Every structure is written in C-alpha cells, then in structure tokens.
Amino acid sequence: DGGITQSPKYLFRKEGQNVTLSCEQNLNHDAMYWYRQDPGQGLRLIYYSQIVNDFQKGDIAEGYSVSREKKESFPLTVTSAQKNPTAFYLCAISNFNGRSEAFFGQGTRLTVV
Amino acid sequence: QKEVEQNSGPLSVPEGAIASLNCTYSDRGSQSFFWYRQYSGKSPELIMFIYSNGDKEDGRFTAQLNKASQYVSLLIRDSQPSDSATYLCAVALRSNDYKLSFGAGTTVTVRA
Numbered sequence: 496d497g498g499i500t501q502s503p504k505y506l507f508r509k510e511g512q513n514v515t516l517s518c519e520q521n522l523n524h525d526a527m528y529w530y531r532q533d534p535g536q537g538l539r540l541i542y543y544s545q546i547v548n549d550f551q552k553g554d555i556a557e558g559y560s561v562s563r564e565k566k567e568s569f570p571l572t573v574t575s576a577q578k579n580p581t582a583f584y585l586c587a588i589s590n591f592n593g594r595s596e597a598f599f600g601q602g603t604r605l606t607v608v
Numbered sequence: 609q610k611e612v613e614q615n616s617g618p619l620s621v622p623e624g625a626i627a628s629l630n631c632t633y634s635d636r637g638s639q640s641f642f643w644y645r646q647y648s649g650k651s652p653e654l655i656m657f658i659y660s661n662g663d664k665e666d667g668r669f670t671a672q673l674n675k676a677s678q679y680v681s682l683l684i685r686d687s688q689p690s691d692s693a694t695y696l697c698a699v700a701l702r703s704n705d706y707k708l709s710f711g712a713g714t715t716v717t718v719r720a
Binding site: 528530535536537538539540543553585589596597598599600601602 | 612640642650651652653654657696698707708709710711712713
C-alpha cells in the first residue's frame with residue numbers, strides 16, 4: 496500500500512449482480528494489474544494496463560471488465576457472468592512491466608451471498 | 609508443468625533456526641525474481657528482489673538465484689515468530705511478456 500488505495504475492503508454480491516472494485520494510485524506508476532487469489536492457488540492475473548485507455552486480458556479475464564480512463568485509476572467490474580467470484584482481489588502497480596517490482600493495495604474480499 | 613513452483617508446505621521451524629524456501633520456474637530467459645511475504649488476510653509485501661546469479665542479502669533474508677538451474681531460494685536466518693506468514697515467489701517470465709507470475713506460496717510457521 497502507501498499510495499495504492501483499494502476499496503471497499505469487504506464487498507458482498509448478490510446473485511446476478513455486477514459489482515465494481517476500486518483501485519487508485521498516486522505514485523505515478525504506469526502499469527496497473529488486477530489479481531485474484533483463492534486459497535492455496537497463489538495469484539492469478541485478471542487484467543493489466545500499461546497506459547491510459549489500453550488494457551490487456553490476463554489468464555482469467557472471463558466474467559470481468561476493466562477501464563483505464565485515468566492513469567491513477569483502474570477499476571475492476573465483476574459481472575454476473577463470473578460464476579464463482581468469491582475471492583480476494585488484489586490491485587498492483589509497477590513502474591515498468593517486468594523489471595520493476597509490483598506493489599499491492601490492501602485488497603478487497605468479495606463474497607457472494 | 610506450472611510456470612512457477614514452490615516447495616509444498618507448510619514449513620515449521622523453531623525460533624532461531626533457518627527457514628529455507630525454494631522456487632523453480634519454467635522459462636530460462638526470465639530476468640527478475642521477487643519474494644513477497646503475505647500475512648493472513650493481508651496483501652503481499654515485497655521483501656526481496658534479485659536479478660543476477662548468486663546471493664543477495666538483506667538483514668536476516670538471503671535470496672539465491674541460479675538461472676542455469678532455473679531456481680531461486682529464500683533463506684530466513686534467526687527465524688522469529690513474526691516471520692510466520694505465506695511466502696510467495698514471483699518471476700517476470702519471458703514467456704509471459706515479463707509480467708509477474710506467482711507461485712502458490714509456502715506457509716511458514718515459526719515455533720516459539
């Protein structure tokens with residue numbers, strides 16, 4: 496954290512509902528990422544963006560959408576098409592894709608009710 | 609074969625001992641290697657990074673990289689109860705356009 500803000504910390508979604516997770520950064524880093532973490536499975540990449548108005552699918556993009564209208568913001572929408580959304584979602588930033596380390600926000604824990 | 613694999617845990621060590629964590633990766637051309645520590649319910653925090661073959665020391669932590677063997681390790685010396693956490697190995701894989709790929713993590717418990 497320290498310049499990366501994710502909100503909310505906890506989120507509950509009803510069946511068939513879309514929800515949006517917020518990720519904001521003030522460190523002027525170019526690249527932003529969304530990861531999903533399930534118990535015992537490490538982190539899996541959902542989407543990433545290296546510049547404004549451009550983003551790429553990761554390994555598990557189905558059922559998710561993103562936008563990058565501002566350098567500081569990279570919101571993630573979990574759509575109703577995502578059948579198993581309960582997980583810990585982590586936003587990360589880095590200064591250069593590959594060479595530089597990634598820094599994480601505090602995470603959002605999403606639960607389907 | 610998984611792109612980044614870590615030795616299965618959990619790993620339990622007595623206080624003051626050395627904890628040894630191992631990680632292998634699939635792409636020989638990968639260049640950047642990271643170790644993150646994650647406490648239960650929290651987000652990962654970077655504790656070490658290494659780019660060149662050999663050892664890199666930072667306090668009680670030592671990262672070791674062997675690119676020929678596609679192997680990176682983390683040693684925690686004088687383990688403390690506060691070191692109890694899950695440790696994630698991350699590699700910027702050439703085959704993944706140098707985006708970070710993470711191992712599943714190894715959970716370490718330090719017994720007081």
